Amino acid sequence: MTTQRNRAAPPRRCLAIVLAAGEGKRMRSSLPKVLHKVAGRTMLAHVLDAVARAGADSVAVVVGPGRDDVAAEARACAPSAKVFVQAERLGTAHAVLEAREALAEGFDDILVLFADTPLALPDTFIHLREKLGEGAGVVALGFTPADPSGYGRLLTDDSGALLAIREHKDASPAERAVKLCNAGLMALDGARALDWLGRIGNANAQKEYYLPDAVAVARGEGAICAFVMAPAEEVLGVNDRVQLAAAEEEIQNRLRRAAMLNGATLIAPETVFFSFDTVLGADVVVEPHVVFGPGVSVGEGCVIHAFSHLEGATLAENVSIGPYARLRPGARLATKARVGNFVEIKQAEIGEGAKVNHLTYVGDASIGARANIGAGVITCNYDGFLKYRTKVGADAFIGSNSALVAPVEVGDGAFVGSGSVVTDNVEADALAVARGRQAVIPGWATAFRKKMAALKAAK
Template identity: 50%
Template sequence: MQATHRPLALIVLAAGAGTRMNSDLPKPLHPLGNAPIVAHTIAAGGALEPARLIVVTGHGAEQVEQALAEIAPEAVTVRQSPQLGTGHAVLQAAEALADFDGDAMVLYGDSPFFTPETLQAMRIARSAHDVVMLGFHPADPGRYGRLVMQDDKLQRIVEYKDATEAERAITFCNSGVLCADAATLMGLLSKVTNDNAAGEYYLTDIPELGIAEGLSATAIACDEAETIGINSRAELARAEAQFQSQRRAELIEAGVTMQAPDTVHFALDTHIGRDAVIEPYVVFGPDVTVESGAQIRAFSHLEGCHVSSGAVVGPYARLRPGAEIGNDAKIGNFVEVKAAEIAEGAKVNHLSYIGDATVGARANVGAGTVTCNYDGVMKHRTEIGADAFIGSDTMLVAPVKVGDRAMTASGSTITEDVPEAALAISRAKQVTKPGLAVKLRDRLKAIKAAKTKD
């Protein structure tokens, strides 16, 4: 038999219509953990370092293929049209595997919870058997297909409607995941017929066809939680709850402190280092890394950003794509940072917007500061030097530079570069008119009273 070091091809089935989702969005693209469902499947399989990734598309093929170009640019896509069952879907990968010498593993784009450990166990089982199926023991076997075993050998897969009472009593059920030599799998698929009530070609026929040719088949077991498929909005909501629960548990086990874990929401690709502290009601969008020892305070929203060791973010902060927060930097309440680098020890503590900018080490940005980065057509950058002090309510009209150790006076609108160590003041001179406030108020009241009479 073949060893586990053989090259592996993943075949991900993502062609289904998903009519129960009641959506214009193809089912594999519905978000789970801020990533398309199919991205979870690809991530689990990707941990096995496959030599080839083939995704079978069908319903909404163009949308799915466009998304895959970002999720997994290495993927080869093939279309299933018409959609005539799982066996027919896998057979569409035959041409893409024509020159491939290795194993093929079939996964499902609507089943996001299979773990790399389970899939690796299937590969190990392949070293002793020609065909390996993945099974599970559900709390309620219901109408699942049954795996009929004799010792460690799989004899056949029988659908519930075709099963005898003795077979229905079997609790070992079929998940649909399969691993076999790629050429063997395609050869057996060419012999599958659609002689059934649905007129479809079923992947479940493969073990019995293989056994008839003298091949060996087996099935290994995984936890029922891994086998969950998503076919409706309700199932998607339950899957989201399961995903979040698993990620919280994993991160806590890895040394992350969460004061109220059930209130924190993660994305598929969230990375958080040991001894980081995550306060309640924090949301992580895609592509966020938080390094060890950082603190994300309550009610903050992060996406597409990197928070370095010792930094403090929030409460009520928003980090948008391209935000790079340096070691020991501080981003405070109601501060938004986008496409900006906040260097080590810098502070932006209150009510500010820093976009398309660089803030130097140990600089202090006062409350209400705005980098005015957009002129209606183009974006422009603001550069703030090391140890600079930006006074409260400063408008920095980009492109503009504030040098190292420079200062801006509160309430200034800065439109020109500020040299190193200089102080820039740009505001109108205050004029005070004694008694004018009372006169003006009396006049306004008189005007209001006249309008009321009319």
């Protein structure tokens, strides 16, 4: 739901190289840093999606040694992506050169991106490419953070041309006073990129081959170097859990704004959490403290009441759910269906106008149109090994506190008496009662109390 400007990609062939080899030690996690999620999608997936929408014709992903999991995610998100391994950590320019085979194929534009910078927008990549199309050999992405400490500086002349990028550790006091910083993302002229990258040295404090030094190499050959600007929040890099939370906050703000601009009402926007692919129709109302996991589509006019959680669910028009409802993957609710408080739906279709209002679990089931599922009803769908389906027909009525033991069918218009355990099919328009018959013994309670009182007194 993120809003985008409608800028078209230049008509030039583009290779995007995504650097995903960082170890991410500061994350303190067994999971590779770039596989941590923001808005329900890995950081690597966010970057690959953005470059695809920016018109990249080919993608190369550079991963660390033994990182089959990162390679698998790259191929899942971009099936045609080529994966390269950076066996030694010798700097960003060295990492880019690990994709030498892809660089040599001959592209007009080369984009170099970082998989731990998940918030950059396609328009920003397109803007970088446009500068290349205007004649620049190297284009850096700049920003002005509140605190520039630790960032490389973009050094420019009076005309605004980019002269150099100086890493913070190598910068003089005067250079450190510069507020314009390097975001790391870069675009290079595809015809000259391989040569320039190969001539970058490591005469610096870290003894690494820095990608930003491509500016000095390019200028040494008389090439024009330039930069474009991005908001600081767009180029936020994620190195630890604190920054991961900051990235989540930023993308949630984007998604909330987009939802409201597209016609949804969020009563307390700051309490609603979206996934990257959440779809809300016009005139949807979302009450406070609602969480949308991946794969949710909500039709027009729906109301999502407070404290509900949805994932992998599809809602047609004018559906109402919650408060405190949980829709799990495979939940499909037809027009005007009602799901109430403390109800869980999983792998089930709820028919048009059907009601499942209180304290109920419906899993692996089909509920017919206008059916009423009473409080405390459950579908018993699992025997410890396999799962089975329950079918409830249109206009059926399932009394409170009943258990439907799958596989079982309740026909159209049938009634199930409260407290029943239904193990056999119920034909249409029949009444099924499956419970022990009530017995009443007059005076039993009085006699019981006298007996127990005498026993207590004897002790």
